[in-house]
Amino acid sequence: MTAPGFTAESVPRLASGVRLKDDRARGQTVLLAPERVLVLDETAVAVLRRLDGARSLGQLADELAAEYDAPADTILADVRAMLADLAEKGFVEA
Amino acid sequence: MTEPTPPPTPPPGPPLGLLAELTHRCPLMCPYCSNPLELSGARAELATDEWLRVIDDAAAMGVLQIHLSGGEPVVRRDLEQLIARCRANEIYTNLITAGVLLDEARLAALAEAGLEHVQLSIQGSRAETADRIGGYAGGHQKKLEVAGLIREAGLPLTVNAVVHRQNLDHLDEIIELAVELGARRLEVAHTQYYGWAYANRAALMPTPEQVTRANEVVAAAEERLKGVLAIDYVVPDYYAKRPKACMGGWGRQFLNVTPTGKVLPCHAAESITDMTFETVRARRLPEIWADGPAFQRFRGTAWMPEPCRSCDRREIDFGGCRCQAFALTGDAAATDPACGLSPHHDRMVALAEGESTAGADRFRYRTLRQKDVVGSASGG
Numbered sequence: 001m002t003a004p005g006f007t008a009e010s011v012p013r014l015a016s017g018v019r020l021k022d023d024r025a026r027g028q029t030v031l032l033a034p035e036r037v038l039v040l041d042e043t044a045v046a047v048l049r050r051l052d053g054a055r056s057l058g059q060l061a062d063e064l065a066a067e068y069d070a071p072a073d074t075i076l077a078d079v080r081a082m083l084a085d086l087a088e089k090g091f092v093e094a
Numbered sequence: 095m096t097e098p099t100p101p102p103t104p105p106p107g108p109p110l111g112l113l114a115e116l117t118h119r120c121p122l123m124c125p126y127c128s129n130p131l132e133l134s135g136a137r138a139e140l141a142t143d144e145w146l147r148v149i150d151d152a153a154a155m156g157v158l159q160i161h162l163s164g165g166e167p168v169v170r171r172d173l174e175q176l177i178a179r180c181r182a183n184e185i186y187t188n189l190i191t192a193g194v195l196l197d198e199a200r201l202a203a204l205a206e207a208g209l210e211h212v213q214l215s216i217q218g219s220r221a222e223t224a225d226r227i228g229g230y231a232g233g234h235q236k237k238l239e240v241a242g243l244i245r246e247a248g249l250p251l252t253v254n255a256v257v258h259r260q261n262l263d264h265l266d267e268i269i270e271l272a273v274e275l276g277a278r279r280l281e282v283a284h285t286q287y288y289g290w291a292y293a294n295r296a297a298l299m300p301t302p303e304q305v306t307r308a309n310e311v312v313a314a315a316e317e318r319l320k321g322v323l324a325i326d327y328v329v330p331d332y333y334a335k336r337p338k339a340c341m342g343g344w345g346r347q348f349l350n351v352t353p354t355g356k357v358l359p360c361h362a363a364e365s366i367t368d369m370t371f372e373t374v375r376a377r378r379l380p381e382i383w384a385d386g387p388a389f390q391r392f393r394g395t396a397w398m399p400e401p402c403r404s405c406d407r408r409e410i411d412f413g414g415c416r417c418q419a420f421a422l423t424g425d426a427a428a429t430d431p432a433c434g435l436s437p438h439h440d441r442m443v444a445l446a447e448g449e450s451t452a453g454a455d456r457f458r459y460r461t462l463r464q465k466d467v468v469g470s471a472s473g474g
Binding site for chain 2: 005015016017019021023024025026030032034035037087088089090
């Protein structure tokens with residue numbers, strides 16, 4: 001699948017009105033957005049915690065590749081797909 | 095011999111969201127208002143410290159989002175204080191407003207208090223139609239200005255449009271307007287027929303042709319506006335084959351606190367006239383959620399009659415909407431007539447089709463006194 005709008009140079013961030021929350025009552029991390037609560041898996045949390053408006057997607061993929069000992073290009077493709085999906089719904093922007 | 099009392103069904107977990115109806119006061123008179131027909135006045139409203147305790151209790155339970163609504167919530171002068179308390183509790187705040195009472199200074203104060211998102215209602219795409227529907231002269235133009243102020247205050251904007259026979263033909267313009275106003279989200283909500291909307295059903299019910307066309311307009315816009323505008327579409331269930339999963343299931347994810355502190359499983363629950371509801375003045379919110387009789391009544395699946403009881407969708411749609419079942423069959427436990435398996439379904443569809451073409455366009459406007467206000471209250 002293609003991920004329009006995001007390249008290795010993109011600097012994605014959470015859209016305004018969207019934030020991560022440690023949901024202690026249920027022991028999970030969620031993304032809070034207008035009229036939405038998204039329950040995140042471990043991978044999504046690892047990616048979204050790094051969206052600080054400074055890191056590029058390429059840097060982010062390199063970090064995750066080092067941390068999880070996986071090929072950077074595979075991770076970059078996975079992260080692009082995840083962020084494209086979230087961007088389409090308005091949760092992430094570049 | 096009395097029937098054995100079934101064991102209480104505990105909630106599956108804490109509620110995700112709480113709708114805080116801070117007041118019934120509102121300058122608009124929309125004929126589909128979601129408030130009950132019997133509105134409460136300012137003197138009966140919960141005081142600030144009572145709302146603060148609701149917010150603290152909600153946070154302790156694990157509520158993640160509070161929707162500050164009404165009536166028009168900005169008539170409450172303590173709104174900033176309530177938002178700040180939500181913020182201190184890390185609860186996401188969403189303001190649901192008609193916008194006409196907001197100005198730059200108030201929006202700055204709300205943003206400063208920690209407000210995270212604004213949902214602004216519009217009644218149509220054109221001033222003449224919108225002002226007639228809302229019963230408020232000049233309202234539409236004011237909303238357009240306020241949308242700009244919301245964006246300038248740095249607040250993300252969702253536009254909400256309740257659609258029905260008298261504005262549905264302008265749906266493409268409504269979508270265009272949401273984009274122009276800088277909204278990231280648009281809710282296109284077909285009218286749900288409870289309370290005021292039920293009283294106005296003959297004036298609001300769309301024709302099947304309008305609904306088909308609206309579905310096409312939304313589908314095309316969703317594709318065209320990907321990444322620009324997310325559209326949430328609430329389908330019209332009088333013409334549906336299967337009912338909506340109302341509230342994600344009764345007492346499963348959401349609760350509602352009314353201006354006077356009644357705790358409801360859904361905002362329309364008071365339309366089920368054989369039910370009574372506890373208030374936060376008498377008992378704390380977590381206790382009401384855990385075992386309050388109103389929450390227990392339709393929680394889980396044990397209460398279901400056939401055809402719901404043996405249906406493989408019983409935990410997908412939860413039997414649909416209890417308020418609609420009550421309104422159309424007189425039995426709140428009946429299968430929602432929106433379901434094709436309900437024995438009342440065909441009658442419901444025939445009723446909708448008949449009303450949609452009968453041409454009874456006059457509104458009974460929402461008023462505190464329940465007196466019919468007919469025709470063109472303003473602008474129309």
